[in-house]
Amino acid sequence: MKRGREILADFAAPFIIAFLAVIAAQNWLGSFDAEIIGDSASHYVSGMFVADLLRHGLSHPIERLRDFAGHYPLVGIGHWPPLYYGIEALWSILVPFDQRMLLLSAATAALVAASIYALVRPRLGVVAALFGASAFVLSPLVLSAVTSVMLDIAVAFGCLIATGLFAQFLRTGRALPAILFAVTAAMTLMTKGNAGSLVLMPLIAIAATRRFDRLRSPWLWIGIPIVLILAGPWYLYTHKMVEVGYRGSVGSSYAIQALATDLSALLLAAGVGIGLSSIGGAWLALHKPRALDPLWGSLFAMAISVLIFQSIVPAGLEPRYMIPAVPPMIALAALFICRIQQDWMRKAGYILLLLLLLPGFPAIPRQMNLGIGDAVKEALRFMPANNRALLIVAEAKGEGAAISELVRMRDPSSDVFAVRGVRLLGGGGYNNQDYVPRYTSLDQVAAVLRTYRIPLLLLRDQDKPDGWAHIKQVAQLVARDPDRFQLVWTGKGGRLYRLTDNIGVPGDGKMLTDLSAPHALSGGEAGGKQ
DSSP states (O other), X not given: OHHHHHHIIIIIHHHHHHHHHHHHHHHHTTGXXXXXXXXXXXXXXXXXXXXXXXXXXXXXXXXXXXXXXXXXXXXXXXXXXXXXXXXXXXXXXXXXXXXXXXXXXXXXXXXXHXXXXXXXXXXXXXXXXXXXXXXXXXXXXXXXXXXXXXXXXXXXXXXXXXXXXXXXXXXXXXXXXXXXXXXXXXXHHTTOGGGGHHXXXXXXXXXXXXXGGGGGOHHHHTHHHHHHHHHHXXXXXXXXXXXXXXXXXXXXXXXXXXXXXXXXXXXXXXXXHHHHHHHHHHHHHHHSGGGSOHHHHHHHHHHHHHHHXXXXXXXXXXXXXXXXXXXXXXXXXXXXXXXXXXXXXXXXXHHHHHHXXXXXXXXXXXXXXXXXXXXXXXXXXXXXXXXXXXXXXXXXXXXXXXXXXXXHTOOGGGOOEEEEHHHHSEESTTOGGGOEESOXXXXXXXXXXXXXXXXXXXXXXXXXXXXXXXXXXXXXXXXXXXXXEEEEEEETTEEEEEEGGGXXXXXXXXXXXXXXXXXOXXXXXXXXXX
């Protein structure tokens, strides 16, 4: 009975409180009224594909992936590993009401906050643990991430649990925590590739804690084959697709640029107070490591590993990639403040560090309703039964939002072909620097619309079109040939046209599938980022 109360106090209660706090923040930031855009749209669509697999059996998954992605060409499996998509799928079955996976994002963030609490409370006390959980939930970088369906908080959770397990191995030298660390590391790698920072953490942690005797333990090295067996085949099979998404190349120039971006992101995530205090905590962990729990040296190693990994691997310069380093920084800051002798001063220190997060709040973007959900509803209403296809000509966020809304509203018995304008009329996908229009004249554009028998067009040209020339081409074509484009709806989400040349013409599902579906998981055509 006592153990049950301890679990409730150390994990369940903090989780519930953090979960409710994050949902309140999501509501405040407008998440529940906004469409899903960017990478989040791909993560959402991928999870819904896996949910479809689970509901209707796991037979012929590759063929079904090709069919689903042919209809909704935003499936990111291959560019990203599948574990979180499986979790999304289970969540959608267990929590079937429409919440755009935002409650899963909230639950994931709450898991991290509760884990910080559970790690800190037995070592530094309740006040320090409350500070740690609160600081994570209030982090501007975390609040920015929970407004959508992103993988970085899930990676942060896996990295934190893996760090705690490795610290347990350093403390005891036993097999179980070493094996569990390896399994957790593999599962986190199967969530997202930037969990590769866990590969660097063990040796840095051993050096930081001066536990060099653990290098002679066979249990340390048994983790290598475990990770290779559980995660290696996936990365071997999909590495070409992942490399397509790299922005830059390995070298000092990228490392310097990445380091500047990442340090700025950590300053936003943790604030000046936690940032400086975490340096003080790291100094304590490194100064007399044998006198402290190896958890502190391991947390330092985790934070440093994230910085090193993101500086080496040219995956892009995204502040959210630093989220896995935030829990270690918060815990190290709590360790530093805990060394203050007077109780009132310690409590005042924790409060001050939380208040110093507030200047970062203006940087948290509010989620905006683009009106695309309304446009998609109208498109489904006007869609002919024998040709269920919608050409989406919009900027990147609009294109992704329209596809995710089609998936959210889908009737599995009557799937829609969402035809991406950037794929039919352009090339290079979501990255503007890769983009080129496929056609040079309006007559060529008109011909391809007839060839693919497009019955409906959703056109969004009111926003800056990301440099995508085909948006301007289609708008010019509509203006030039108004008799071929019948306006059936207009609103905030764009303008919906019926293509009169294709009225009554049956759709060609094979042609549209060949256009949109991935040809191989290991190539450069599948996935969310093209």
